Structure formats: structure tokens, C-alpha cells
Amino acid sequence: GQSLEQPSEVTAVEGAIVQINCTYQTSGFYGLSWYQQHDGGAPTFLSYNALDGLEETGRFSSFLSRSDSYGYLLLQELQMKDSASYFCAVGVRNYGQNFVFGPGTRLSVLP
Amino acid sequence: GAVVSQHPSRVICKSGTSVKIECRSLDFQATTMFWYRQFPKQSLMLMATSNEGSKATYEQGVEKDKFLINHASLTLSTLTVTSAHPEDSSFYICSARQVHEQFFGPGTRLTVL
Numbered sequence: 575g576q577s578l579e580q581p582s583e584v585t586a587v588e589g590a591i592v593q594i595n596c597t598y599q600t601s602g603f604y605g606l607s608w609y610q611q612h613d614g615g616a617p618t619f620l621s622y623n624a625l626d627g628l629e630e631t632g633r634f635s636s637f638l639s640r641s642d643s644y645g646y647l648l649l650q651e652l653q654m655k656d657s658a659s660y661f662c663a664v665g666v667r668n669y670g671q672n673f674v675f676g677p678g679t680r681l682s683v684l685p
Numbered sequence: 686g687a688v689v690s691q692h693p694s695r696v697i698c699k700s701g702t703s704v705k706i707e708c709r710s711l712d713f714q715a716t717t718m719f720w721y722r723q724f725p726k727q728s729l730m731l732m733a734t735s736n737e738g739s740k741a742t743y744e745q746g747v748e749k750d751k752f753l754i755n756h757a758s759l760t761l762s763t764l765t766v767t768s769a770h771p772e773d774s775s776f777y778i779c780s781a782r783q784v785h786e787q788f789f790g791p792g793t794r795l796t797v798l
Contacts, residue, residue, distance in 0.1 A: 615791070615792070617789050
């Protein structure tokens with residue numbers, strides 16, 4: 575089976591930098607994705623890492639270490655609109671290569 | 686990015702009725718779509734994988750006779766919740782995969798009275 579761990583809640587202030595960690599145990603791993611979900615909305619794709627290292631997309635960066643089964647999402651220059659839940663998801667070679675989602679991290683950005 | 690639509694966005698029904706939810710990929714063909722369920726303040730739980738032209742693959746603990754999935758074309762998958770009960774009230778989200786991204790529909794909030 576698969577298991578993922580994330581912190582349940584993170585709080586930071588506007589303009590700060592926050593890192594959300596994700597550790598996973600899975601078989602058939604082929605990549606790690608991050609999704610953002612605002613209350614009442616559907617998840618939206620943020621980033622994907624298949625190889626070790628850092629991927630940067632604007633204010634958001636994502637890191638993967640396959641040997642450590644670990645990744646993180648880095649959010650810089652936090653804005654109030656970044657308050658949302660963030661899910662890591664591992665891609666697994668199973669049933670059409672679906673993604674298994676972590677429990678999610680609730681980020682609250684304070685003024 | 687690719688667009689996935691869902692209909693209806695919200696449905697309220699009486700216990701014992703059946704509800705059909707449609708999921709469409711609007712600008713790409715999806716041989717595989719995924720159906721998730723999300724309870725308040727919880728993560729997305731995969732219910733089943735819908736395969737065009739063949740039977741869906743259900744996750745352990747999901748009743749295939751209760752949650753009927755039909756993937757009749759490369760752009761449409763439907764989920765029918767049969768004989769719905771209050772415990773089926775949830776947020777149902779479909780997604781379609783394109784390369785390494787999963788594009789999600791806006792979700793359907795089902796409330797069973």
C-alpha cells in the first residue's frame with residue numbers, strides 16, 4: 575500500500591516563506607505532485623517532480639529526494655490568497671497510474 | 686491547462702434515490718478518468734478508476750454496485766450513486782490525467798436528506 579505524511583497545519587504571515595514537507599512510502603513510485611485547494615473548490619495543480627532536485631515556478635518551488643522518500647513545497651512572498659490546503663500526491667504505477675493524495679496541510683496566512 | 690467539467694455542481698436528494706454525476710474532458714481525450722470522494726477537512730480518497738470502453742476498477746471498500754461508473758466515450762465518464770443514503774453525502778470530484786498532471790473537475794456536492 576501507500577502512505578503519505580504531511581503536517582496538518584501551518585501558519586505564517588504575509589511576505590514570509592513557508593515550507594510544507596511530505597514523506598511517503600509507496601511501491602511503484604514515479605513522481606510527486608503538489609495541489610492547492612481552497613475551501614469549497616477543486617484541487618489545482620501546482621508542480622510535479624519526477625527527478626531529484628528543485629523545480630521552481632514563480633513564487634512556488636518543489637523539491638524531491640527519491641532516496642529519502644521526501645519532498646517539500648516552498649512558498650515564498652506569502653499572500654493572503656495563499657491560505658488554502660496543500661496536498662502532496664505520489665504517482666504510482668497502478669490502475670492507470672493514478673496519484674495517491676496525502677492528508678493535506680492547512681496553510682493560514684496572517685496579515 | 687486542460688479543462689474538466691462536472692455536472693451538476695450541487696445536488697440535494699432524498700434518501701433512496703439515485704443521482705448521476707457527469708464528468709467531461711472539454712479539450713482533450715481521456716482514456717482514464719478518476720473518481721474521488723472528499724469528506725469535510727479530509728483528503729481526497731480515490732473511489733475508482735474509469736477506463737473508456739471497459740469496466741471501472743474500484744478501490745478496496747468501495748461498493749461497485751452502489752457506485753456505478755460508465756466511461757462511454759473518450760470525453761465522458763459518469764458516476765451514479767444508487768439508493769443514496771445520508772452517509773453518502775460528500776464532495777465528489779472527477780479528474781482526468783494528461784501526461785503527469787491530473788486535471789480536476791469543479792466537484793459535485795451531494796447532500797442526501
